[in-house]
Amino acid sequence: MKKCRVRNNVRKLRFERNEMTQQQLAESIGMTRQTIVAIEKEKYSPSLEAAFRIARVLDKPLESVFSYDQD
Amino acid sequence: MDFSYQEKSAWGLLLGLVVVSLVYFPAAFAAADVGGEITKLVQLIVGGVIALVVIEVIYHVAIAAGSPQDADRSDERDELINLKAERNSGFVLGFGLFWLVGFIVAQSALQAYPVPEPLAIAVYILLIIAVSEIAKLANQIWYYRTGA
Numbered sequence: 001m002k003k004c005r006v007r008n009n010v011r012k013l014r015f016e017r018n019e020m021t022q023q024q025l026a027e028s029i030g031m032t033r034q035t036i037v038a039i040e041k042e043k044y045s046p047s048l049e050a051a052f053r054i055a056r057v058l059d060k061p062l063e064s065v066f067s068y069d070q071d
Numbered sequence: 072m073d074f075s076y077q078e079k080s081a082w083g084l085l086l087g088l089v090v091v092s093l094v095y096f097p098a099a100f101a102a103a104d105v106g107g108e109i110t111k112l113v114q115l116i117v118g119g120v121i122a123l124v125v126i127e128v129i130y131h132v133a134i135a136a137g138s139p140q141d142a143d144r145s146d147e148r149d150e151l152i153n154l155k156a157e158r159n160s161g162f163v164l165g166f167g168l169f170w171l172v173g174f175i176v177a178q179s180a181l182q183a184y185p186v187p188e189p190l191a192i193a194v195y196i197l198l199i200i201a202v203s204e205i206a207k208l209a210n211q212i213w214y215y216r217t218g219a
Contacts, residue, residue, distance in 0.1 A: 032075050032141065035148040038148060038218065
């Protein structure tokens with residue numbers, strides 16, 4: 001399976017945000033639940049705009065949600 | 072396994088197209104043989120299109136009924152996967168058409184085998200289009216399963 005170099009803490013931060021479900025997060029940012037699943041499994045890197053929307057919903061700075069693997 | 076509506080749609084289109092193609096193309100090539108009957112070919116095309124449309128409408132109504140909130144929703148990941156799959160199917164289409172041109176030219180130059188009948192050439196073109204569409208759908212499913 002292909003892994004992205006863009007890493008994220010979406011799943012952990014989602015749970016910390018009143019145990020928000022994947023469906024709730026998806027609806028908040030206008031994406032499908034399966035795309036949220038792919039993002040959390042790091043099988044898909046969201047666009048910059050989508051990343052900002054996710055960070056805003058989770059009420060965290062972008063760098064706290066997403067990081068870039070430089071190996 | 073967790074499938075989005077778009078991925079379920081791709082699976083249905085792929086299976087429907089493969090099944091209809093497996094029935095249509097052997098019959099079409101037989102009809103397009105020497106002394107080919109254009110009437111029969113037209114009947115096969117119309118029948119194939121109707122069969123494919125009916126199969127796909129029934130299938131898509133069924134999957135939409137299963138999860139109405141997701142029906143026909145697509146986001147940036149769906150669009151990216153679709154674009155990549157379209158690009159790759161373009162390569163298949165181009166390769167197939169160049170193969171056909173080379174095949175006809177070689178047959179004509181070598182004169183070892185007869186040049187295909189015009190009706191058979193038309194069926195070959197449809198086959199290449201079908202193969203490129205099957206490649207696009209298979210590619211979409213691959214990207215959904217392994218990551219875009």
